[in-house]
Amino acid sequence: MATTFHCSLRPSMCSGRRRPSSISISATRLSHKIISTAKPYFKELQQQFALRTGAVNSISKRLLGAFVESTFTLSHQPLRPTEGNFAPVKEIGEIQEIVDIAGEIPADFPEGVYIRNGSNPLFGALHSSKSIFGKSHDIWVEGEGMLHGLYFTKSSDNTWTISYTNRYVQSDTYRLEKELKKPCFIPSTDGDLPAVLIAAALNILMYGKAFKNISNTSVFEHAGRVFSAAENDNPHEIDLYSLGTLGSWNVDGEWKMPFTAHPKVIPGTGELVIFGFNLDRPFLTVGIVSADGKKLKRKVDIELDRCTYCHELGVTTTLIEFEKDSYARIGVMPHYGDASSIIWFYVQPFCTIHLVNCFEEDDEV
Template identity: 50%
Template sequence: MASSGLQFHVHCSIQKPSTSSPGFDHFKSTLSSAFKPFWKEIQQLPLRIDAGVKNNSRSLADAFVDSVFEFVDQPLLPSQSNFAPVDELEAGVRVADIGGEIPDDFAEGVYIRNGPNPMFGALTSTSSMFGSSSNTWVEGEGMLHALYFCKGPKGRWTVVYKNRYVETDTFKLEKQRNKPSFLPTIEGDSPAVLSAYLFNTLRFGKVNKEMSNTSAFEHAGKMYTIAENHKPQEIDILTLQTLNEWDVNGAWDRPFCSHPKKAPGSGELVIMGIDATKPFVEVGVISADGKKLLHKADLKLNRCTLCHEMGVTQRYNVFMDQPLCIDLKRLVGGGPLIKYEEEGDARIGIMPRYGDADSIQWFKVKPNCTFHLFNCFEDGDEVVMWGCRALDSIIPGPEKGKNKFDWFSRKLRPIKSRTGGSISEDELVFPRPYEWRLNKRSGGVKERNLTGTEFSMDFPFINEAFIGVQNDYGYCQLRDSIASSASGMVKYGGLAKLYFGEQNPESSLREDEGLIKVEYHMLEKNTFCSGAVFVPKDKGVEEDDGWVITFVHNEDTNISQVLIIEAKSFTSKPVAKITLPCRVPYGFHGAFRPILQLQNQILSPKIPSLNSRIPNSMSRS
């Protein structure tokens, strides 16, 4: 069988071939070398094979995969039980168990959170004559968990919970097959990952699965889910039904980064998308009504930096070019697909809203790995960027051959108190709030930590009315380093409120000078949060007039809740604790969308009212 210049023979057999025979060992060891002469062909593989493969070729490739590749579930430890998936509910459920009171002036609307929920019960690995490849901890089909806050005519609150899978094309394909079908493509032996690319493309016309499991955002009145590996999926916010993928009427042909930004003033959506082949990174500007791609530019980077987020100011787009890179050439040479290059350079680019690569002003900064930003804004000649900065990446995980649990357990330990000096290698994935000041006139850069080493902080968020303009407050999730290290998975045991304009009154040591004031809201013992967002008060006057809302799970009771915390009384107890009818696994990013008169749209006689939790038969445990 031949396709797109890559030729190989498929031999079907009832028994799986021995992986220890000299012929297979030679084939495995030389597969990467065999790909090198066809480097340009590999770059064009998804497009060309998708157009040329016929049904009989797919059948032969399916038979080969079924014969040669073995899928194995990745096990979870008891301390990782709330990372396990749950079943999809058939309908929404009215929630009656509410401790405290939902404030009268809380916004009517939908609180939604995205996160991975592997369809067949677990992340998978495969083994074959090519070696092994595995899903990483950030993979798994996306599932939305939504809480609907409906206010009746007499001011009484009704709360409804729903969950639903994000049904991408690849989700539907595997659901129809009723078994894991896509070979893992992110980490593993180079020949195994390359063969996964090849056989996924031959069988499905796609290199890998479309997860859409990371975040949710709104633009022009529509709601979308997103992840770095595919275009956004439009969803019906009332039913959580997946409608279609969004390519801006055919004008955008690559994924979005997980955190596009609305430009202050214009309401235009600034997006960025990466690709493993040139052009590596492109930026786009979408009209405020979502109908037209107004601008598109290639940043002309010489590497594919894994850009999870970007920033905007009133006039500029802000990009991070950091040494966490996707490199197909490295993969073909036997190395990992994704790697943080310890000796690599980092820089931040500032580009006019409708600029091109030649208009970008680049600022060299200290090497770092920053996945998430609080905000960017202009301050005189400076552009200021606040984010959660680490010195290494926790994605994808350890190099081949290292024990995953041991690696994550070491990396997630608390940082030991010290009065100075550098941190150890095992403390490099400790993100904490950080400031960059980029002077456009002089070209100079000022950098500093905003907080100390008591807590690692990530998943930052702000009052979104202040995106792109100077703000006083930021919020983020606090990593419980002890629980995270013990489980080998990241867990967040509290929340933080940052006062960017106020100095920490307890700063006394010399290295603490300049650290900012932080307030903490710690959760109950063995309770961890995800998807926290800020919900502004409808007629609020000040920036922090509103609430922080978050999903939490108590691992001792196996009960999931949603907490509402008053932002101005951040250290006080939650004003409301909403106990959910079933377990909600830990996930990634959340969003809140105000919707008026929601009760008329969401409530129906078909929605049951439950005072107790859904039986265990409806919730995987």
């Protein structure tokens, strides 16, 4: 099986976010600072709300819904001329044979399935909102995750059959909006500060979370199971043959925090290194999942003193490496080490999203 890893950032942290043209850059920075500062409180509100969901009666929800409907106008975001490649495609659902093939498949090409994942906004487009609080909008990574599968099978006479299908990853928020047949979440990632804050708060009150769970960043395999992932949610296990969603995976209830979209297998042991970063403590937690995928063998608070965007780490046969920005440093930790066993290497400030590779040679990493 082959997979490609489409890269995207967690919406709230995306460096490519669009700036509203109506406010100055310094105002935008201030607004982002305030939003970042307020987000832990969103989380707190979210947790409190989750505990009390049963107490919020349907009348309150209906009143909130009526307030949102009368106050916010949602509209489709038009694609810019350079954004045609991000336009959503239709969900096919059933596997279809491809009959029109240009070129030839190499004789030694392996049978199997090639799966990719990407942002494919439900209801035809990303959304913007307009209200008395101002404007807010989704950013391009916020489309629902759609899996695309190409199946290569070879008959005994060496004739290839190629089939294709695509399916949405059915996260909880995807199911919610699909069931209600309309976009429910008010865009809360970018826009005018009051609009963003109010949208996030209303989303939490209405649905228990500020943002949708969009499983659109990567596909990975572990212990014979295939998962679709995005770093703001648990991975979703998918059925290899239908691309149907089998369920959310939290390592048997042991991992209750964001889960990286780029976990790494430890060479030799087959264990899976995972991590999650938070806006409040613990800011960064690293975990090791057993090779059979059944057990979380290790969970370590890296004891950072602030939240930093961490999208990927590297793993060698014995070490785990991760990176920070601003006062940049690279940390190297034994697989089963902890915060006290990390060796930090201070480097010139930089920002890195992905690693190309890392390896050990003799006593060098």
